[in-house]
Amino acid sequence: DQQVKQNSPSLSVQEGRISILNCDYTNSMFDYFLWYKKYPAEGPTFLISISSIKDKNEDGRFTVFLNKSAKHLSLHIVPSQPGDSAVYFCAARNSNTGNQFYFGTGTSLTVIP
């Protein structure tokens, strides 16, 4: 049972425009969410996180939005740059039951120069 879902396997965006990556989850007990970026032949790199007590967290060009009622989070990248081209994974955890993260299947972002 996939508790974290990324329904768009790929996304293409023009350089300078906004990239929006989406993630849905099924477990209402998840209270901590992260986004990771992964380049080929490398491990995932932590990008940004958000706690369930917030609905928005911003770090430079990256903003994560959390909609708990919809069990949905999104990552906005503005402006998008060619170096942002990578696979993006969202992950979620229920901190009360341990440190296990559940990952989505990833969205491959291509930023076109």
Add this chain to the structure above:
Amino acid sequence: SAVISQKPSRDICQRGTSLTIQCQVDSQVTMMFWYRQQPGQSLTLIATANQGSEATYESGFVIDKFPISRPNLTFSTLTVSNMSPEDSSIYLCSGGYPYNEQFFGPGTRLTVL
């Protein structure tokens, strides 16, 4: 943060053999984990590596197939035993601290013939 290295980076193995993957962290992290990423799928947690004691395995993974050691806070090994082509995957080590993000190694790409 923590920098995590893994070796080997890739290997091609024969059916029925075993491979041990090593994971080294540059700092003493509380938590260490082993994940598997099969083609086109998300990262799946295999087990939590516990220092000086038996690893904690997730549903669907057993110690006989994936024995794990963690002799100290900075080093862990995962063995994939009696391999079959279905074990072809990327194996990732991660480390971190409770209630925070995890940091990943570059992964080991395993192909079983």
